[in-house]
Amino acid sequence: MLTAITVENFRCIEHASLDFDSRSTGILGDNASGKTSLLEAIYFLGHGRSFRSAQAEKLKREGASFFRVVGRIATHRGLLTAGLEHTQGRTQGQLAGQGISGIADIAEVLPLQIIDPGVHRLVEEGSARRRRLMDWGVFHVKREFLGYWRRYQRALSQRNAALRSAHGEELIQAWEQDFCAAGAEVDRLRAHYVEELKPHFESLAARLVGPGTTLTYRRGWPAEVELREALHDSISRDLRLKTTHVGPHRADLGFLIDGTPARDRVSRGQQKMLAAAFILSQLQCHTALGAVPTTLMLDDPAAELDVDNLGKLLLAIAEIPSQLIVTSVHERGLKGIEIGRRFHVKQGNFEPMV
Ligand SMILES: Nc1ncnc2c1ncn2[C@@H]1O[C@H](COP(=O)(O)OP(=O)(O)O)[C@@H](O)[C@H]1O
Ligand SMILES: [Mg+2]
Known part of the structure; x- marks a missing residue:
């Protein structure tokens, strides 16, 4: 389970730090505020690649010389810190303070999947x-x-x-x-x-x-x-x-x-x-x-599915004991999901909502 993430220079995100709920976290924000960018950064940590772009270079914030994603992962071995940094055309990673031999080292403790508009x-x-x-x-x-x-x-x-x-x-x-x-x-x-x-x-x-x-x-x-x-x-x-x-x-x-x-x-x-x-x-x-249970990300499901299909999908998701990170433009898009923690994002800045 992903308990926290820090993202630097990834797409429109200059710096973001978020703590996730063990069950479900909601990310709310207008179009082009950085919701998908955050999910993409998380996905990158678990797969070593993006689900939107084949080239890591494109993920770097315009004008930046590197990007970095660091996550805290709760595992049966306790809390582990995993990080990937991309600089000068190369991606390097660490897990629990040690250099990794391949992305599989991180993927193994951080199973991640996404259901996105594509x-x-x-x-x-x-x-x-x-x-x-x-x-x-x-x-x-x-x-x-x-x-x-x-x-x-x-x-x-x-x-x-x-x-x-x-x-x-x-x-x-x-x-x-x-x-x-x-x-x-x-x-x-x-x-x-x-x-x-x-x-x-x-x-x-x-x-x-x-x-x-x-x-x-x-x-x-x-x-x-x-x-x-x-x-x-x-x-x-x-x-x-x-x-x-x-x-x-x-x-x-x-x-x-x-x-x-x-x-x-x-x-x-x-x-x-x-x-x-x-x-x-x-x-x-x-x-x-x-x-190891998978962390599931849902990118703007309400914009993509009609009410009937969305209802069916959320019901099925509720039955699977996976951690959920879900984005939406409106609060009503999170209807039917018991959200434990919420963030609001504006121009790449994430603020916890109370
Ligand atoms: N490499 C990059 N550097 C800076 N900004 C970027 C980069 N790639 C994409 N963006 C910008 O990031 C913004 C947020 O995109 P996105 O995360 O898809 O928004 P949302 O999912 O909230 O609609 C867009 O305005 C896009 O132009
Ligand atoms: Mg989006």
């Missing part, structure tokens, strides 16, 4: 977002996942480099063993995770979207063949197009309604609800599996 892209866009969200979940419930995932990514990028080089055939061979061994483990852990997630997702989606909504997992290579075989079958195409076409990096999740892809069937509003149902089902599943 959440429907999970349904609408290509597989990368769904795969990233699935892997975030697997990482939080299966400790061994990260090692296999890193090994697989390394083998994949080496294999792709070999495909691009003129005399790469031997190198392609050299990486095959690691590619297949780590890839099979990545797939096994994902498949198992999706099996555990499915009942949570399907019951939440039935409430939030409608009956008949199901989740499928596609592993990234044809059914009935081993990864090694699929890789061999793909070699001439891979050499021609200089990239690897089969493997867990091509895995995806499918959202289906009565057996057909949801993307083609539902409105933008329903896509948002479907994506929210997926994220909430992860939180619910992780809790059931005894994982």
